[in-house]
Amino acid sequence: MRRPLIIGNWKLNGSKKIANELISYLRKELIGIEDCDIVIAPPIVYLHLVKQALISISNIDLGAQNVDVNLSGAFTGEISVNMMRDIGVKYIIVGHSERRRYHNESNEVIAQKFLMIKNANLVPVLCVGETEKEHIRGKTNEICAHQINAILKIQGVAAFRNAVIAYEPIWAIGTGKSATPLQAQTIHKFIREYLAEQDTTVAKTVIILYGGSINDKNVAQFFYQPDIDGVLVGNASLNANVFSTIVKIAATCKYFNTK
């Protein structure tokens, strides 16, 4: 059975004050909610603060939004997987469309980062998804398969054991225009079947999240899709009340027991 997973990606947002307010609210609201896993991925400088406040809650883990491909050396400004592990990070987002777009990260670089994360025994959250143009042209499956292939090529299907895939259509990120639950389900099913061609156990157990304009009002229908195991939340994770509601909906969604 796959446990529901909710990741809050704060992206480049917040301040010490905002981070403190968010986590003290989450602490009150999320304590005792055990039927799903929760990850908070703040900007790196606030990881420690989040850790101190939330990590005693057993099903809340720390996430990082990015990592370097190198382990150490003269790489000014970079942070390695070992450093992340050192401070208690468990999940690392890799291949987010914003990194692909603004930092020119190629599928090859993303695959190398994915490998570093796996080698450090951390959990990679691989983001895949198509642009609006590709969506209109019906290229979604092809794009997602291509992005997944980059990992398969150098690491094989076993790389997806204890890994997370997040399907994030780029046109749905931060636009307020999410994919429909059925559209997302269709792609999630495709991804699972694509992996099943190589390993049915990996395909059955890999956690596949949906991301893109998720909020407390639209999230429930996503959870009722058989291949959607949770959500990667951007904007709405900055509102403690909305984020807690999303988590509570996941934790009480009995349908997860059948996945």
Ligand SMILES: O=C[C@H](O)COP(=O)(O)O
């Ligand atoms: O990492 C999160 C996703 O990019 C979704 O962002 P969003 O919820 O603001 O659309």
